[in-house]
Amino acid sequence: MHLSAGTISAPQAGRTAWDVVVVGAGPAGSMAARQLAREGLSVLLVDRQLFPRWKICGACLNAGSTSALSQAGLGTMLQDLGAVRLSKMRIAAWSRQACLRLPESFSVSRRAFDAALLTAAIEAGVEFLPGASATLGPCCGDAGDLARHSVRSSAGGARIVRLSLGEERVSVAARVVVAADGLSGGLLSSDGAGGADWQAPAARVGVGATSPIGPDFYAPGTIFMAIGTSGYLGLVRLENQQLNIAAAFDRNYLRHAGGAGMAAAAVLEQAGLPAIGGVESLAWKGTVPLTRRPAARAIERVFAIGDAAGYVEPFTGEGISWALAGALAVSSFVRSAVRSWDSSLVTLWEKHYRVTIARSQRTCALLANLLRRPLVVRSAVALLEQLPAVAVPVVRRVGRPHHLSSVSGPLQEMTK
Numbered sequence: 001m002h003l004s005a006g007t008i009s010a011p012q013a014g015r016t017a018w019d020v021v022v023v024g025a026g027p028a029g030s031m032a033a034r035q036l037a038r039e040g041l042s043v044l045l046v047d048r049q050l051f052p053r054w055k056i057c058g059a060c061l062n063a064g065s066t067s068a069l070s071q072a073g074l075g076t077m078l079q080d081l082g083a084v085r086l087s088k089m090r091i092a093a094w095s096r097q098a099c100l101r102l103p104e105s106f107s108v109s110r111r112a113f114d115a116a117l118l119t120a121a122i123e124a125g126v127e128f129l130p131g132a133s134a135t136l137g138p139c140c141g142d143a144g145d146l147a148r149h150s151v152r153s154s155a156g157g158a159r160i161v162r163l164s165l166g167e168e169r170v171s172v173a174a175r176v177v178v179a180a181d182g183l184s185g186g187l188l189s190s191d192g193a194g195g196a197d198w199q200a201p202a203a204r205v206g207v208g209a210t211s212p213i214g215p216d217f218y219a220p221g222t223i224f225m226a227i228g229t230s231g232y233l234g235l236v237r238l239e240n241q242q243l244n245i246a247a248a249f250d251r252n253y254l255r256h257a258g259g260a261g262m263a264a265a266a267v268l269e270q271a272g273l274p275a276i277g278g279v280e281s282l283a284w285k286g287t288v289p290l291t292r293r294p295a296a297r298a299i300e301r302v303f304a305i306g307d308a309a310g311y312v313e314p315f316t317g318e319g320i321s322w323a324l325a326g327a328l329a330v331s332s333f334v335r336s337a338v339r340s341w342d343s344s345l346v347t348l349w350e351k352h353y354r355v356t357i358a359r360s361q362r363t364c365a366l367l368a369n370l371l372r373r374p375l376v377v378r379s380a381v382a383l384l385e386q387l388p389a390v391a392v393p394v395v396r397r398v399g400r401p402h403h404l405s406s407v408s409g410p411l412q413e414m415t416k
């Protein structure tokens with residue numbers, strides 16, 4: 001199957017009345033689309049990029065991710081992709097190193113992982129339209145309204161999604177839209193009703209690159225974390241032997257260092273890890289500031305999941321598990337909303353998200369804040385060097401699976 005061609009043309013997508021349009025084919029969007037198609041809903045998945053695509057990421061999947069994949073019946077996907085089993089994390093700061101044991105974790109390139117999840121979604125009946133950049137249009141209550149927007153929808157109201165594919169413009173209508181458009185998508189705010197995103201005042205930015213080679217020191221099976229005063233760097237070998245590098249840096253530091261490659265080289269040196277030849281000239285890419293959340297995680301007929309529902313710095317490497325957990329949890333909300341829209345679903349999703357995924361993001365936010373205190377980092381790494389077992393409860397907490405099936409009482413009532 002050629003993912004880059006998609007499975008449907010834009011005019012065909014515009015002529016169809018969709019139960020659900022999912023915007024963004026990262027882990028959150030592909031997983032949600034697949035779940036919903038398996039439940040018999042008609043699902044259109046759109047992404048502004050062509051697939052397979054590269055993505056800035058530490059490329060590590062923790063126990064929360066593997067458990068979500070198993071729950072979705074995709075338990076063999078990582079082995080099938082040849083993902084590398086990770087057993088250790090080596091943390092280096094100020095020439096001290098501590099080595100921690102990791103529970104059930106894997107490294108795999110995002111190019112391969114995201115393409116595999118997308119393929120699984122298509123096999124479940126999802127129609128995929130790549131190269132389509134989406135913005136939200138209005139909600140339409142009746143057939144006359146929909147006809148004015150030249151879209152088709154079944155009776156009972158719909159949300160319009162406007163798609164741009166180069167010069168081509170198409171509007172599609174769906175009973176429900178899932179915003180899985182990542183950190184920088186801005187789908188919810190394109191409506192205007194959701195309001196502006198909140199961003200942490202000193203939020204760091206992410207950068208990433210892959211190196212075709214790199215010193216043998218960076219062996220497969222270990223995550224290497226280099227911590228410096230103005231950011232940190234994670235390195236891991238992928239299934240294709242390449243070295244994946246992902247980092248979070250203070251914005252001023254990036255400017256001051258002269259770019260992502262120079263900043264990465266400086267942090268490796270500061271931490272006492274081996275230099276990577278040519279690191280300065282790799283094809284580095286960057287993100288928007290990382291710690292952010294939208295003003296609302298749901299608005300009329302739209303639910304946000306994955307990074308689009310809020311993200312904190314990547315130190316604990318949990319973003320994919322939050323994305324998959326959100327995708328699995330949102331399906332009962334979407335099912336209910338497709339049957340009949342009820343505005344209380346907006347507050348129910350916000351509440352459900354807050355007590356499940358956003359709660360587990362707090363541990364990551366706390367650790368990320370501690371990393372900004374050099375004295376704390378030095379003392380912690382020195383302690384872990386001597387007594388690595390001290391970290392066991394934190395490592396377990398970070399990697400634990402999210403409780404996915406616990407949807408709140410009022411929703412259970414509504415979905416009966």
Ligand SMILES: Cc1cc2nc3c(=O)[nH]c(=O)nc-3n(C[C@H](O)[C@H](O)[C@H](O)COP(=O)(O)OP(=O)(O)OC[C@H]3O[C@@H](n4cnc5c(N)ncnc54)[C@H](O)[C@@H]3O)c2cc1C
Pocket residue numbers: 023024025026027028029046047048049055056057058059060061062132133134135180181182183184185186187206207208246247248287290305306307308311314317318319320321323
């Ligand atoms: C430096 C760094 C390191 C990280 N390391 C790890 C790690 O090791 N482990 C881990 O679990 N997580 C890690 N993460 C987090 C992880 O990458 C994200 O949490 C995860 O990709 C979120 O998935 P998603 O599906 O929500 O978004 P994404 O994977 O970003 O997918 C969003 C998709 O939406 C598409 N899109 C955006 N806007 C539109 C639009 N308007 N119309 C159509 N399509 C659109 C994009 O093209 C993209 O394909 C890291 C993040 C960073 C920045």
